[in-house]
Amino acid sequence: MKSLKIFFLATVAIAAGLFTACNDDDFTAGPDVDGAQVYFPENVTTQHSISDDVTSIAIPVKRIVKDEALTVAILASDESELFTIPSSVTFAAGKETSELLITFDRTKLEDGKEYPLSFLINDEDNSTPYGNRMLSITVAPWPWEELGTGKFRDDWLCAMFKGGNPEIEVTVHKHKSKAGIYMIEEMYGWPFLTEFFGADQETVEAQAVTYTPANITIDCSDPNKVFFPRQFTGVTDIDSSYGDYEIATLSGGEGTLVNGVITFPKEALGLLCKAGNSKANKNGLFRIILPGYEAVDYSLAAVYGGMKVGSDNETATAVVDFTYGADVTGISYVFVSDDATDKADEIAAEIVAGTAENIYEVKNFEVGAEKVSIEAELTAPAAYTVVALPKDKSGKLLAGEVSASTFYFPGMAGAVPENDIAATLIKVSEYPDAADYVSQCPDYSSFVYEVSGTDMKSVKIYINTTYVIENIDIQSGGLTLQEAVRQYGKEFGASEMAELAETGKYWNLSTDLASGTSYTLVVEATNNYGKTKLIQSEPFRVGVPPYTGELAIGKYDMSYVADAENTFENVFEVVPTVGSGTEFFVKDFAMEDDTQWYATYDSGKSTLTLSGVQLGREKDGNLLGAFTEALTADQSLGYGIYSFAGEESKGSDPVVLTVDPASKQVSKLVTDIEVPVADFTAGKIVGAMAAYYADGTVITKNSGTSSASAIKTQGVRTKIPFSSVRVPASVKKSLDSRALLTNTGFVKKSYDTNNGVRTLSVKTAQCEPLPKQIGRRADFKIRENRPILK
Known part of the structure; x- marks a missing residue:
C-alpha cells in the first residue's frame, strides 16, 4: 500500500438512490396536456436569508405556451400572516416568464426565525403534470451581526496543495440569536487563494481551483468543543474527479475558543471532496482570531539538556533547557522522582494553587528571549x-x-542504561501464546508481532510491507523512516506498556494482510533513561492459502531483450485466493513494487487475465494505462503499467497471459506491456522502467524465492519507443493516493495503572544565557502532496 501525496483518501459514505432497470414493455406514455402549461421552475431558490433592507422576494413562474397574455390564480399559505402575496400572476403576450412578487415589512420579522410559505398554481386548465404546480419556500431574516475584522491562518487547503500557512484579515459576524455561532465572510475567497498559491486569480483558475463566494460558519457555543459543521468552502478543483471542497471537523477533533482565539488539534479537520477525504491541520497551525482579540504565545517546552560537571570534577548538575513563547513572562517548575508525565495536569494544578512542595522560579527571566537554562543539583542517579x-x-x-x-x-558515578528494545514477527501457528487465535487468524493473512525490552518509557510501532519500509522516502513523499513511524505509527497505551513492564514483552496480532507479501515491523522506543532507539524486525513473508487447483502457483521469471543494451527482467508471482481455483492475485507483474493485481484463470481458454484492479484499491477501478506510482520523493517522476491489446489501444486493456494446457504453467504474454516514466514538472514522458512485448517475451516457472529487481535498483531507460502512451493535461494530478498504514486488528483487552507522585527539593540555579541562534530552522514540510503553482 502506498501514499504518493499528502491527500489521504478514505472511504466516504454517500447516500445513494436506488435505480431499477426497465424496458420498452414497462413504458407508459404520460397524459396529453393543453393550455399554457404554467409551472414553477426546478431551480427556484427555496431558502431566502434576507438582510435588513430587503422588503420583497420575487418568485419566477414560467409557461410553455406563450402566445397570448394570461392570468392564472395563485393560492398561498402563510401561517404568520406577515407577507403580502398576490392572488394571481399575469404573463404578457409573448413572454414565457413572469413573477410572483411577495412583499413584507422587514421590521415585523423576527431575527433568527424561519417563516414557511407555500404556493399552488390554482388553474388546472393551464398547469402541467410535467412541471411543479406547488412550491414551498422558507424566509429567514439575515441572522448575522458584523463584529469587525479578525484574522484567519490556514492549515486546511495545504492538505491538498503545497501552499504554506498564510494569514489574512477576514470579516467576522456573530449570530444574532444563537450565542457562540460565528460566520466568516468568504474565508477561502480570492484574497486567501491568490496569497496561498502565489499567483493571480486567472492563473489559479486555469491551473488549480475556482471559487464561488461562500461564507463559512463555525459553532463555538461550547468553547471547549468548537467545530465546523460540514459545509462547502466555495473552492472547486478544476479536476472534476475532485470537485467541490468541503470543510468539517472530524469526530473527536473538536477545537477550543480561548481569549478570542479558535484553534484545533492536529489532523482534527477534514478536507472532503468527490475523491474521498483528507485529514487537515497536520501542523496544528489552523487559527481564527476574533475581532478585538490578539494571538498570544504562551507555549513552553522543558527538555533535559544533559549533565554539567563542576570544575572540581567531583560534582555534577542536571541542565534543563526551557524554550518559551514570546508572551511568556516567567516560568515556575518542580522536580518529581521517576516518570510523572501522566500526572502533569495534577501537578500543574498544585503549582497554580501553590500547594505543591518545592516550587522554583526561573530567576532574572527575560521576556522574548525564547530560551533559558537552569541547573539542578539532584541527589542521586x-x-x-x-x-x-x-x-x-x-x-x-x-x-x-x-x-x-x-x-x-x-x-558522577552512574552510567545511562542502554535501550534494549527488540522486535520480531512470527507465524500465529508457531507462537504458543496465540494458540487460541490460530483458527480465526490463519498464517496466510496474519502474524504475531512481539516487542520486548526493559524500563521503557514510550513505544511506537509501525507495520508495513517490506517494500514500503525500504522505499519509505518515495512512498511517503519525502519522509524518513523515523518521521513515518512518528506520523503513522501506533503508540503503546497504558495496557501495552504495563504488559511490557511486567513480562518484558508485549505481543499482538496483525490481521487482514496480503498473502505472499513480506512485512517489516519498525519500532521507535525511549527508555526511562532518555535513550531513544529505532529498530526494524527481520522481514517476514505471509504465507499463501491452502490450494488444490490446477493452475501452477508461485514465482515466474519474465524477460524481454529489446536490443543489445536493454534487457528487461521481472519476477512475478501467482498467489491463490481462499477456496477458489479460478480467482488469483498476480504480484509484482512487470514491476516489482509490491502491487497485487486481481486475475482470473479460464481453464477452457487456457488464459490468466489481469483485470487492472489492484488489491487494496478496488474502488479506483482499472489502473492500467495510468501513472500511479512515484519514482522520486518529490514526485517529479512517476510511472504506470500500460497494456496494449491492439494498435488502437490506449494502454488500459486487460493483461492476458497464456497457460500451457499440459503443465498448467503460465507460458506466454499475449498483450504488449510498457512501463513509461513521466516527468511531471515538464509534462512529458522521459523513458521507461520496462517493456515486455508479446513477440519475444519469455516466461518460465521460477523455483526460487527472491525477486530480481526493485524500484531503487531498476533504472529509467531513455531509448525505448512507446506505442501510444502520452501524458494527459492533468498529469500533475495523475498520481493516485495510497494509504501508508496496514489494516491491523488488535484483539487483546487493556487496563490502566495509577501511581501517586511527590515533588522534590533540589538546589537550582540559572545557567549562563544560551548563545543566540542565527536565523531559525525551517519547520519540516511534507512534500508528498500535489504541487503548488509555479
Missing part, C-alpha cells in the same frame, strides 16, 4: 521529571500550557 508552567502577561500561571519531561540523571 535516577529518573526524574521536571514539570513547568509559564506565566501570562499579568503574571498568572497557565496550567493549560504545562510541559513535563522525564530524564535519567546518571550523576
Whole structure:
C-alpha cells in the first residue's frame, strides 16, 4: 500500500438512490396536456436569508405556451400572516416568464426565525403534470451581526496543495440569536487563494481551483468543543474527479475558543471532496482570531539538556533547557522522582494553587528571549521529571500550557542504561501464546508481532510491507523512516506498556494482510533513561492459502531483450485466493513494487487475465494505462503499467497471459506491456522502467524465492519507443493516493495503572544565557502532496 501525496483518501459514505432497470414493455406514455402549461421552475431558490433592507422576494413562474397574455390564480399559505402575496400572476403576450412578487415589512420579522410559505398554481386548465404546480419556500431574516475584522491562518487547503500557512484579515459576524455561532465572510475567497498559491486569480483558475463566494460558519457555543459543521468552502478543483471542497471537523477533533482565539488539534479537520477525504491541520497551525482579540504565545517546552560537571570534577548538575513563547513572562517548575508525565495536569494544578512542595522560579527571566537554562543539583542517579508552567502577561500561571519531561540523571558515578528494545514477527501457528487465535487468524493473512525490552518509557510501532519500509522516502513523499513511524505509527497505551513492564514483552496480532507479501515491523522506543532507539524486525513473508487447483502457483521469471543494451527482467508471482481455483492475485507483474493485481484463470481458454484492479484499491477501478506510482520523493517522476491489446489501444486493456494446457504453467504474454516514466514538472514522458512485448517475451516457472529487481535498483531507460502512451493535461494530478498504514486488528483487552507522585527539593540555579541562534530552522514540510503553482 502506498501514499504518493499528502491527500489521504478514505472511504466516504454517500447516500445513494436506488435505480431499477426497465424496458420498452414497462413504458407508459404520460397524459396529453393543453393550455399554457404554467409551472414553477426546478431551480427556484427555496431558502431566502434576507438582510435588513430587503422588503420583497420575487418568485419566477414560467409557461410553455406563450402566445397570448394570461392570468392564472395563485393560492398561498402563510401561517404568520406577515407577507403580502398576490392572488394571481399575469404573463404578457409573448413572454414565457413572469413573477410572483411577495412583499413584507422587514421590521415585523423576527431575527433568527424561519417563516414557511407555500404556493399552488390554482388553474388546472393551464398547469402541467410535467412541471411543479406547488412550491414551498422558507424566509429567514439575515441572522448575522458584523463584529469587525479578525484574522484567519490556514492549515486546511495545504492538505491538498503545497501552499504554506498564510494569514489574512477576514470579516467576522456573530449570530444574532444563537450565542457562540460565528460566520466568516468568504474565508477561502480570492484574497486567501491568490496569497496561498502565489499567483493571480486567472492563473489559479486555469491551473488549480475556482471559487464561488461562500461564507463559512463555525459553532463555538461550547468553547471547549468548537467545530465546523460540514459545509462547502466555495473552492472547486478544476479536476472534476475532485470537485467541490468541503470543510468539517472530524469526530473527536473538536477545537477550543480561548481569549478570542479558535484553534484545533492536529489532523482534527477534514478536507472532503468527490475523491474521498483528507485529514487537515497536520501542523496544528489552523487559527481564527476574533475581532478585538490578539494571538498570544504562551507555549513552553522543558527538555533535559544533559549533565554539567563542576570544575572540581567531583560534582555534577542536571541542565534543563526551557524554550518559551514570546508572551511568556516567567516560568515556575518542580522536580518529581521517576516518570510523572501522566500526572502533569495534577501537578500543574498544585503549582497554580501553590500547594505543591518545592516550587522554583526561573530567576532574572527575560521576556522574548525564547530560551533559558537552569541547573539542578539532584541527589542521586535516577529518573526524574521536571514539570513547568509559564506565566501570562499579568503574571498568572497557565496550567493549560504545562510541559513535563522525564530524564535519567546518571550523576558522577552512574552510567545511562542502554535501550534494549527488540522486535520480531512470527507465524500465529508457531507462537504458543496465540494458540487460541490460530483458527480465526490463519498464517496466510496474519502474524504475531512481539516487542520486548526493559524500563521503557514510550513505544511506537509501525507495520508495513517490506517494500514500503525500504522505499519509505518515495512512498511517503519525502519522509524518513523515523518521521513515518512518528506520523503513522501506533503508540503503546497504558495496557501495552504495563504488559511490557511486567513480562518484558508485549505481543499482538496483525490481521487482514496480503498473502505472499513480506512485512517489516519498525519500532521507535525511549527508555526511562532518555535513550531513544529505532529498530526494524527481520522481514517476514505471509504465507499463501491452502490450494488444490490446477493452475501452477508461485514465482515466474519474465524477460524481454529489446536490443543489445536493454534487457528487461521481472519476477512475478501467482498467489491463490481462499477456496477458489479460478480467482488469483498476480504480484509484482512487470514491476516489482509490491502491487497485487486481481486475475482470473479460464481453464477452457487456457488464459490468466489481469483485470487492472489492484488489491487494496478496488474502488479506483482499472489502473492500467495510468501513472500511479512515484519514482522520486518529490514526485517529479512517476510511472504506470500500460497494456496494449491492439494498435488502437490506449494502454488500459486487460493483461492476458497464456497457460500451457499440459503443465498448467503460465507460458506466454499475449498483450504488449510498457512501463513509461513521466516527468511531471515538464509534462512529458522521459523513458521507461520496462517493456515486455508479446513477440519475444519469455516466461518460465521460477523455483526460487527472491525477486530480481526493485524500484531503487531498476533504472529509467531513455531509448525505448512507446506505442501510444502520452501524458494527459492533468498529469500533475495523475498520481493516485495510497494509504501508508496496514489494516491491523488488535484483539487483546487493556487496563490502566495509577501511581501517586511527590515533588522534590533540589538546589537550582540559572545557567549562563544560551548563545543566540542565527536565523531559525525551517519547520519540516511534507512534500508528498500535489504541487503548488509555479
